[in-house]
Amino acid sequence: MTGTVAAPSTEQTAEQTGGRTSAPAHRVEGREKVTGRAHYAYEYPVDEVAYAWAVCADVPHGRVRHVDVDAAMGLPGVLAVLWHGNAPRMASTGDAMQDQLQSDRVHFRGEVVAVVVATTAEQAREVAGLVRVDYATEPHRSVLTEDDPSLYRPEQLNAGIPTTSEMGDPDAAFERSEVRVDEVYRTPGLHNNAMEPHATTAVWTDDRVTLWDSNQGSTPVRDAVCQVFELPRDRVRVVSTHVGGGFGSKGTPRPQVVLAVLAARHVGRPVRMALTRQQMFALVGYRTPTIQRVRLGADRTGRLQVIDHRAVVQTATHQEFAEQVGVATRVMYAARHRRTDHHVAVLDVPIPSWMRAPGECPGMYALESAMDELAVRLGMDPVELRIRNEPATDPERGTPFSSRNLVACLRRGADLVGWADRDPRPRSRREGEWWIGTGVASSTYPAYASPASASATAHPDGGYTVRVNATDIGTGARTALLVLAAEALGAARDRVRILIGDSDLPEAGVAGGSMGTASWGWAVTKVCAALRAELEDRFPDGPAEDLTVQASTEEDLQDRADVTRQAFGAQFATVRVSDVTGEIRLDRMVGVFAAGRIVNPVTARSQFLGGMTMGVGMALLEEGVMDAAFGDYANHDLATYHVPVNADIRDIHVEWIDEHDEQVNPMGTKGIGEIGIVGAAAAVANAVHHATGIRVRSLPVHLEDVASWAR
Amino acid sequence: MRAFEYVRAASVAEAVGALRDDDEAQFLGGGTNLVDLLRLGVARRGRLVDVSGLPLDTVQDGPDGLRIGAAVRNSDLAAHPAVRRDYPALSQALLAGATGQLRNMATTAGNLLQRTRCLYFQDVTKPCNKRVPGSGCPARQGVHRDLAVLGTSEACIATHPSDMAVALAALDATVLTTGPAGDRTLALDDFHRLPGDEPDRDTVLQHGELVTAVQLPPPSPLSSSSVYRKVRDRASFAFAVGSVAAGLVVDGGTVVDVALAFGAVAHRPWRARVAEAALRGGPATAAAFGAALDRELAAATPLPDNAFKVPLIRAVAVAELSRLAGLGTDGGRTEDGA
The missing domain is CATH 3.90.1170.50 (Aldehyde oxidase/xanthine dehydrogenase, a/b hammerhead)
Known part of the structure; x- marks a missing residue:
């Protein structure tokens, strides 16, 4: 059925994860929110x-x-x-x-x-x-070009990530490679539009x-x-x-x-004070436009010899934000010769900043598009090409992966969409006036954690209060933390109260980098386990008065082994493109992720499909149009900056595979807030190529780029 | 936003009277466009005279055709059995516009009178000849992918955003008005203007002139055959990149009658009279349709980023005419695919 999003199958989920997924929990604050009593x-x-x-x-x-x-x-x-x-x-x-x-x-x-x-x-x-x-x-100068006179190589990228990486001799290896891709991919300015505008x-x-x-x-x-x-x-x-x-x-x-x-x-x-929607386009940070040159060289069996990914991004004149566009390329595929590099143009533009999966999101669009092009040139299945280049260890750092299940995700996704029956020839399937195509791309996102502190109190009435300055930005963080707290306390969920979102609470990091549940959950798990031990030890019949314990994960984080912690996923898109109009419609999307333990299947599914939906927007709709004369993003409202609506998202299926990873954190979680957007745009754009035979290397893909009359 | 007075008109006469001596007053229908424009500072009014409650909210089916009250909501009009049966292009156009929530609010007259969504018109920090006459038009050199390719002027390349009006243009609708100078009946085709050197005037309405109804001629084989196809980047809740309303009557392979109008390509719904004249009495073939479209579109004055609208409109119009002629969407190669 179209027009609906596939309902979550919690039964299947629990089975898949070997029972490690907790029973689904609906949002703690759901009633407050839907009745309007939740104050923003x-x-x-x-x-x-x-x-x-x-x-x-x-x-x-x-x-x-x-x-x-x-x-x-x-x-x-x-x-x-x-x-x-x-x-x-x-x-x-x-x-x-x-x-x-x-x-x-x-x-x-x-x-x-x-x-x-x-x-x-x-x-x-x-x-x-x-x-x-x-x-x-x-x-003023406000339009990004690859030969901007101000281009420079920043000392480091966002989050302190190194600007360059190089192994072997990528230039010579590329020249020697039997099969090559050397293309430039472009993404536009993309704008953060949270439902609640910034307000204080x-x-x-x-x-x-x-x-x-x-x-x-x-x-x-x-x-x-x-x-x-x-x-x-x-x-x-x-x-x-x-x-x-x-x-x-x-x-x-x-x-x-x-x-x-x-x-x-x-x-x-x-x-x-609140910002208007229009003001948000200049004042809250947006994803820089990118110009990315990707060179891939492989032998005829599809083994990558060289991966070379160089990105150009923009920043404002008074503040540097250097998006880490090539960062995912450093962990994705094996190749002896490799390079990633970044240059930044200084322009009279609003300050770019973080937007869901900064770095990985635009970078993986380019890399995963180039991988698709390589598969076509090799005459090889794009799923198989990715599997063939699976590295045994982190290809640049040499460290082991704490767990890596990209291949399992690709295989499961391929099974779900019937990939084995796919005719690889572009422009080979037509239904009425519509060309049909399917595409695949990989996803990845690091499993970060930051130090956090928490406190937990056992009350004489058998209830508990857990405090951590976490923030629930709509992700379901409060609910996930409640699940983890109840589990660590061995208490029923309805006996546990969780307090978050207040700077007077025990200090903890931001809801960013997909590390909320890992960071806060770690502190919550630790403090609740400590409280439980204390109770069992000293108050087996319950405390006579409030008993509070505190914990911090600062030292735990320092003691972690040097491994690469990274979540992976695979995304499959089916699109159709009108032969009359060039209109592109998404029929189906399937995402399979390996992101460690999934704490709460209900809200986790929303995170994945929200990310995928945003990736669909990136592929087909979202485009900050820089007005060269005025120096602003001209389409600064949601009537003219399009994000997907329900009618664009007919059928999204999300799954995750069972992944046990004890090296990420005690809960085994990897973070799920961002990985859903990573690779999604490439899967859609690759599907558009399969449908039409036209490779568009600049997002979003417009109908006039692929219409039959535009050839 | 400027503070304004709000009054609810109790009768048509009272509404017209309220604007007669007040240059800063404006009629308010569903408010789905005007309220936005007030917030943005694009519209600044001293008084809003709400006409949405006037007894102009019925659809009357009579010997002269269908009379659609100015205050009839878009959702009600789209669902009206006579509209669905006899003027399907109108129902399809209405349902292709906006969202369910907006269609529940928007009125027939308000839909006709909505303003362009040109980015420069809606941004008071930038010049726009339509908003501030004589200030200039940055769109020609700037962002114009969505703007006009037909009937443009040096002063303005805005498009009229309505879907409904395109279907009405193809269906030979007339607009009934009343005002200080009395009642008027205007062909829809004459109701909206081309920009010329007065782009600030979207229509021929005078200040204080109130649209009371839209009249459709009695149903005909042409109107019953009519279709509306909207091309848009997003599957819903998006203005057209281009659209076509078409009706066709074929007898023995010959075009007996045809109606064709384009949306999102001009300052008003674009009735393709050149193409219609070329087709009438000629063969109903994809080649003839294409040739007629080429004649119509020869007048186009596209800019770099909207030049694609010319082949787009041609392709959509040929496809829809072919479909109506029973030829399939691409000259008979495939069956109905949408």
Whole structure:
């Protein structure tokens, strides 16, 4: 049946994972959310609240000469207009997202140049549109090209990853290779659009400030506010009980955090500030466009001799973000000669930042497209080509994999879609006016973990409270942690209360890098096991009063063996392409993942299929169109920046294979938030090639790229 | 957004009267476009006169055809049995537009009067001749993949975004209005303008003139045969990249009657009268359809990123006419595939 997403088969899942998947748990806060009682950052009831609205630069490069504050102050409801000319000088965190109203420089179109504070949101918005800002405009360059004069090789990439890697002699090996692929792949700017826009409610009480904020980690938000406003930690509290998505764009504070705190202090009232959807396209970080040259050389049996992956990305003039595009290429396939390299262009553009699987996502689009091209040139099945190049150990570091089940994923996926019956010839299958094609790609994402601390309390009534400053950005983290806590305590789930999303709780890392459950869950498991041992030891009949224990995983993390920890997966797409219009529609997608233990099948499935859906968007729809003349992403709303809707996603099937990995963490989890997007776009684009015979190397694939009349 | 006054009109006369002496007032229908434009600052109004509650919300089937009240919701119109039976292109076009939620709100008149979704029109920080006459049109040099290839002017290459209006154009609809200067009946084809040097005027309506109904001529073999095909990047909730409304009556291999209109290619629904004239009385073959389309599209003035709309419209129109003629979508090679 079309129009539906395959329902999860929890029975099958439990069987597949040998009983290691816990019984499915529905979201702890589900009822609160669907009844509207769950408060998000902008919604906390606060008395006497005022509203702040950003005034954004409408020039791409230059200087703010003056803001006409006096004229604006006379308008109804206006409490303050702040700009660098009247805002106090504040300390810098070194992150330009926090340097608000501190300079007259305009680094990109859409940068915040002033803030209007007014009694109502509508007044603030109206005045923000009327404030006269006088600019001295300077020439700008905002379009990424592979020969940009500013290109440089960064000292390191995002997350401290090395910029280059090289083994053997890739150039000579490529020349010697019997079968070669040498192609350039392009991806556009891609924009984070969490359902809940970035928002902060800031309330000062004497010399303390409380923030209700939408973020992926309230600890970094608190720390940034402490730094910028020069406050000790105990005077700043950040509460983030519910967060409506982030994709990476809420990993560190975005401009509204500092601006709301500043505005609230300035007007002496609580202040709410939210970014509009349109503002998000410039202010919250987006995935850089990429230009990637991939060279693959193989012998006639399909064994890779050389993998050479070089990426060009962009960053803003005042802040470097160097996406680690080639990082997945370093672990995917065996080859003696290899190179990955990165160059960054400095442009007058908004600051790029994290977006779901930074690095792996765009990089694997290019690598997995090139692998498909190599398979075609070899006349070899693309699944078989990948299996043939499976490395025994990490191909660059030489370390063993803690576990690696790419081949199992490829085989299972191939079985599910009937891959063995596939006619490999492009443009070989037609139904009515539609050309049908299937494509495959591999997925991977590292299994990270970061230190976390937690506390657990046993109450005399037999209940438990577990505290960890985790953040649930809609992933189901709160529920997964409850499952793990109950399991470690040996308690029924309904006797355990889990407290997260508050910087006053025991410190823990952000919901990023797909490491939430691994990091927080590790601390929760550890502290709950410790509490259970303590109870069994000292209070076998239960404690007379609250008994609390604490734990941190800092040392556990340092003691881990030097192995490569990485999740893998395989994605299969079936598309059809209209011979009349060129329209591309996804009929089916199958994803099989090996990501360690799956804690909660219900929410895990949502994570995988959400990632895959986002990958479909990347393949066919999502495209930040840089307007060269104005220097902004011209299609900055969800009416013109398309993400998939239900009708685009007819049938997605998600499975995971049983994977026991004791070297990742005590729970055996690898993280599932990002791997679903990795490889998805390549699987779709490869399917489009199989359907039409046309290889499009620039995303998204447009109908005019593949229509029969476009040949 | 600017603070505005909101009033609910109790009668047509009251609605028209409310705008007569108030240049800053505007009628409000379902609000699915105007409210967005108010938020964006594209529209700035002192007063909104809500006409969605006026007794203009019925569809009347009579000897003169179908009279569709201006306030009839898009979802109701799409589901109306007479529309589905006698004017299928209209029902298909309505259902191809927006989403269920939006169709439940949007009205017939509001759909006709929605503004272009050109990126520059909707961004008040940039020039746009339609929004601020004389400020310039950055779209020609800028982002224009979705914009017009027919009937453009130096001043404007915006497209009209409606699906419904394209079907109405093909079905020879007329628009009934009332205003300070009295009642008017306008052919839908004359209702929307080409941009010329006044792109700020989407239609020929005068300020304070209220659309009261859309009239369809009595059903005919042509209208009953009509189809609407929308091409879009996303499978739902997306404006057309291009669209075609077509009706065809063939007798003994000869085209007896034909109606053809294109969407998303011009400042108004594009009634393909050149192609229609070329086809009438001629053979109903894919080759003849293609030749007629070529004559129609010879007038196109495409830009680099929207040039593909010309072959796209040709392919879709030929496919739909071929299908209506019983030739299959690609000149008889395959059966119905959609």
